[in-house]
Amino acid sequence: MSALTIAVERWNELSAEQQSARLARPEQSRSAQLKQSVSDILAQVREGGDDAVLKLTRQFDDANASQLLMTAQQRQALIAALTPKVKAAIDTAYATIRRFHQQQRPRDLKVETAPGVVCESRYVALQSVGLYIPGGTATLPSTALMLGVPAQIAGCQRKVLVTPPAKDGSIPAAIAYVAELCEIDDILLCGGAQAIAALAYGTESVEPVDKIFGPGNAFVTEAKQQVSQDQSGVAIDMPAGPSELLVIADDSASPAFVAADLLSQAEHGADSQVILLTPSESLAAQVREQLLQQCAQLSRQHIAAQALTNSRLLVTDSLQQALTLSERYAPEHLSLQFNDAREALPQLTRAGSVFVGHYTPESGGDYATGTNHVLPTYGYARNYSSLGLTDFYRRYTVQEASREGLQGLADAITTLAELEGLDAHARAVTIRTEVNS
Amino acid sequence: MSALTIAVERWNELSAEQQSARLARPEQSRSAQLKQSVSDILAQVREGGDDAVLKLTRQFDDANASQLLMTAQQRQALIAALTPKVKAAIDTAYATIRRFHQQQRPRDLKVETAPGVVCESRYVALQSVGLYIPGGTATLPSTALMLGVPAQIAGCQRKVLVTPPAKDGSIPAAIAYVAELCEIDDILLCGGAQAIAALAYGTESVEPVDKIFGPGNAFVTEAKQQVSQDQSGVAIDMPAGPSELLVIADDSASPAFVAADLLSQAEHGADSQVILLTPSESLAAQVREQLLQQCAQLSRQHIAAQALTNSRLLVTDSLQQALTLSERYAPEHLSLQFNDAREALPQLTRAGSVFVGHYTPESGGDYATGTNHVLPTYGYARNYSSLGLTDFYRRYTVQEASREGLQGLADAITTLAELEGLDAHARAVTIRTEVNS
Known part of the structure; x- marks a missing residue:
């Protein structure tokens, strides 16, 4: 941790070039090599079906992969092992997410546009959806909730969840429990580009789905992009990028709260980016101190420390300037830690999800406030929507004269x-x- | 026209392989050469700005291109030359399209998901949009309406229309008039991949836009795909493919009406596909006769005749089988020419736009019923939405605890x-x- 240096900088003292650099996203690798590897994996699965997926799972996940489809017995056995505490936490999150998403039901519309001419807009749930739940450094039952709950409310006929197995071939019990709550039809024990290929093209164990949802690593992201380019191909939810948080705070904020939020985003991955914009130089200095202190206590401190090297503590000349810069950056997560923050909302429309006030930590939205945590990042908060219930439907028109x-x-x-x-x-x-x- | 042969076939007498072939889409060229050409054009515009666009316009459109941005004077001069008849037709279409789309305004939502926890879903219009209006074999003021009206209703701050100029450097007066009605800020006199590049990357004359809408030829489609893959890139409306119409009809249908509809789709382009599904062998035979007769009277008969070679007249064993096959095919346009067709609607959800009954020709929806004619095609009617007002907004969430x-x-x-x-x-x-x- 000794190497961790975080600079506090005054925005107005930076050159235009430095300003652009401070708000630039960390470079994402989409090398020709990655593209080729993914393209090879897709071709292998398209050709080899289940066997190819299992072989790739043994190779990439080093997992004991002998079956692709989890059996109902295996699912129930996992669920039986779950503690009441975890069950209760999942039940609470399920309830809030459900409450928020079920109000998002799209409404059909019928308009007489001219005498004797009636036009309708109708929504229908997508027939089959694939839900990608990442594995790797963290197991993410919360992502299973964020995808499973809206798919269930929409009433998609077939819901397939894919997630990479651990070395022993199993998956976290919490994911199995979420799958049960959300009435997931099938769980496929695979991850990475091979899982995306299975969902897009189908194998002996799975029919191709209509749309693939969910975040993932560079392989998953590239695979989603590639399959979505196929002629008559599968649809995908949105382009993905590393996670990011921008906090706007003033002297009314608690430096400890702000630092805790920045770190909660930083621990996601080394490529996460966190930014503080504040008109208060003293707050910036205190947040900096808190970051150093709190980071040292984290189990994932090495990841967080790496992410902090992409991060910025920027002192603006006013709160208004901070708002303007936030719109320029278009953060995935935007946290407003100043009094009467709600009044600033009309000026802050370029964000995936906004967290208002001192008692709304970003991690609340990751799990249980009820909003969806699948959000546009990497600047896409200017032109892509946050995931919502309507993404699990398609809309079409009807007319009669x-x-x-x-x-x-x-x-x-x-x-x-x-x-x-x-x-x-x-x-x-x-x-x-x-x-x- | 002598070479035009159209077969009537009984579905149940075809092998499974033949059945698949009959419902297959015509192959779309996305050759490596096309990809490379488009990629080169994008790079040229990214580097050379206005000059590169003008040079490419002279090269590809053989047009007298000396300016990229149409002046207000030029726009007004074009509008002044428009006949009252065309103006009135555009005014009617504008009114019906507006009536249907303005009812589609998305609604913000506020839900208390747990005591003291409020979650919101909010919509905001995209700040800047690019609207692509194809040129080429037909001038399409109707497409300008389909894109311009929702952009205007949503209240996008900046609306840029691009369309390829004719040899004399001008564009159809009707497009200028639509641009005026829809309060389009700028008209750029360019088309093809170079126009997509200008919208995506910006030039001296145009700032980059947030999202690009509209159909186009293979170059435009490929360019939209490529720019949408850029990191932090522009969004696009949907993948495009050749136009298609599936008619389900029985003995209550008029063979002349059915044939006229099939031809109206066929004249769009040689790669259009039209399909008739009917349980009535006699209707199929009469439609076939009508196709041959009516096609000979069209100014675009050569295009229509080519498209008819991709087309099918299929006799099903029942009306129900026709409905089932339509769901399998997932047509862009679906025309229902049988009595009480409305009762079949719940079974027919995989279509871009549905035309109900004997007096609702597909061409009505192309212009003036009020529905949008930008629709998912090429099988995408299973997993993409028809264009609507909400595509001109983005949705994000807000929470406060x-x-x-x-x-x-x-x-x-x-x-x-x-x-x-x-x-x-x-x-x-x-x-x-x-x-x-």
């Missing part, structure tokens, strides 16, 4: 069709309106 | 955080709930 209704629009349609040089489009109208019927 | 609210969730959060091995996540809660404040 009476003969009189069509007659009323006939001039407009035929004029435009002729203007566009599309005779048959015009003819499809006149053939109906000019006959006696 | 009181100290008591956080206290109530503290056990759940810390238990899950510890289970996931994320100490700092737990600490961000306990540091708040364990102090006296």
